[in-house]
Amino acid sequence: MSSTDGEISIAEYGSVNVRPTRFPGVSGIRRLLARVAAIAIIAFCMAMVFGLRWGNVTYYWYQPLSNLYSIAIAGFIFSRFVLSFCYRAPKDINISPTVSIIITAFNEExxxxxxxxxxxxxxxxxxxxxxxxxxxxxxxxxxKEIQRAQQRWPSLALIAFERNKGKREAMAAGALLAKGEILVYVDSDSFLRSDGLRKIVQGFADPRVAAVAGHTEVANVTKNSLTKMQQARYYVAFRVIKAAESVFGTVTCCPGCFSAYRRSCMMEVLEPWLGQHFLGVQATFGDDRSLTNYLLRKYRVIYSADAIATTIVPEGHKQFLKQQLRWKKSWFRETLIAATFMWKKPPLAALAFYGQLLFPIIAPLLIVRICLWLPIANGDFVSPVVYLLGTVLIGLMFSAYYLFWNSDRYWIYGLYFTLYYLIFLVWQMPYAIATQRDNRWGTR
Incomplete structure (x- = not known):
């Protein structure tokens, strides 16, 4: 499909001209109507959620733990929206430090x-x-593909491992060879927008900043419903969650797709990061989140919404679920580690962080209690309906946020992700916690 319809075709996603779209081919009237509709949806959902949560307050002592969870998670989500509107991307003041772009590759021909x-x-x-x-x-x-690229760009440097050592070793090898003041990491299935490099380095004008997370969208978005769902999810995860964290300089994960690090700061933590162990075994995944954690102890980590890349996401459910399990395992490990120092950050950032640590762990237990225990033990069929309705409304709010900024048809897939998470992904967390010592990559 042509990119003039607001999409990126499969044939186009690797081209140098790919640009994540913002209303291409969309009339001003259509854009206005989309934004009015988005505001109306958000207002309606907020009113409904507030009404449902008011019951948690009114009847708090009947089910104090469940009601506390419901009130807290609603407050957390609303706070993310509010803070994301306060977010501003780093100003382009035209600084031009030397940069080394490092691409780590494994079977990406x-x-x-x-x-x-x-x-x-x-x-x-x-x-x-x-x-x-x-x-x-x-x-x-x-x-062979890299060597073909070297014929066109003779300055392209190649480090080739004889055997697979893992992404962390590859990232470190690139950092040790690099000479640039800024190290920009790009996954081997990700594609920078032409102005992405210039945009991402602007964040380093602040000497307190050690790392900048770029913004990533889905390159193969048109493939199927799963990739469309990930497009909506990626946008919200970056433009809401990372934007809210960036307000306090506490972005908790610089993604491998496209992120930048101040080389001097990375060299400070390179050795302990390479040798990281958890529960007695070497950490071999979650490398980007782990590196962010090491830097976050001492420095600010921010997000640049203007520095954009696209990436190829899983197109099949099996691969997607394996990826999500690996991400949850690294999330749990690194969030526990970050919990030892995040209390030093600004109070609102710290409070949100510790809430975000508890919510995914409690969620499976809460769902079992509300959707199974209460109907069976107490004949309470109202609580499951209220819970599911609240979840759908929150998913619809995220979808409407996407619609406000992107008037394309992928907005409704934000709701699809919410339901997908509720049915499949939420149950991965207990398994991820139980298998922390299993450090296999999972999708290779």
Whole structure:
């Protein structure tokens, strides 16, 4: 499908001209109507959720723990929306530090050439950046594709591991070879927008900033319902959650798709990060979140909504569920670690962080109690309906937020993600906690 319809075709997603869309081909009237509709949906959902949660306050002592959870999570979600509206992207003051772009690759023969191509197409002085690819022992044609890229860009540096060592080792090898003041990491299936490099470095004008998370959207969005769902989810996760965290300089994860680090700061933590162990076993996944954690102890970590890349997401449910399980395992490990120092951050940021630690862990237990125990033990069929209605309303609010900023048809898939999470993903958390010592990658 043509990108003039607000979509990125499968054939286009690796091209250097790919730009995540903002109302392309959409008339001003349609844009206005979409935003009016989004505001109406958000207002309606907020009123409904407030009405439901008022019951939690009125009848608080009948079910104090459940009501406290409901009130707290509603407050957390509303606070994310409010703070995201307070967020401002780093100002473009035209600083141009030297940059080393590091691409870590493992069996990415289909995408790696296009990834390199997008990096070299960056709107940034060629004398100020270089590109390094670290091949982590690929067994397919990735090396051949990198060598083909070297024929076009002779300055492209290659580090090739003889065997697979893991992404963390690959990231470290790139950092040790790099000479740039700023290290920009790009996944081998991600594609920078031409102005992404210039935008992401602006955040380092603040000497307190050690890392900047770029904004990522879905390259293969048109493939199926699962990829469309991830497009809506990615947008909200970045533009609401990371934006809210960025207000306090406490972004908890710089994604591997597109993030930047001050090299001097990364060198300070490189050795302990490489040697990280948890529960007696070496940490071999969650590398980006772990690195963010090491830097967050001492420095600010922010988000740049203007620095944009697209990435290829899982197109099948099996691969997607394995990815989500791996992410939950690293989330649990790193969130527990961050809990030891996040109390030092601004009070609102710390309070939100500890709430965000508890909510996903409690959620499976709460759902079992509300949707199974109460109907069976007490004949209470109202509580499950109220809970499910509240969940749908919150999902619809996130979808409407997406609609407000992107007048495309993917907005409704935010609700799809909410239901998908409720049915499938929420149950992964207990398993992720129980299998923390299993450090296999999962999707390789």
């Amino acid at each position: 289909d995408a790696i050439y296009r990834t390199v191509e997008c990096c070299y197409a960056a709107d940034y002085a060629a004398s100020l950046f270089d590109v390094i690819v670290v091949d982590d022992g690929s067994s397919d044609g990735t090396i």
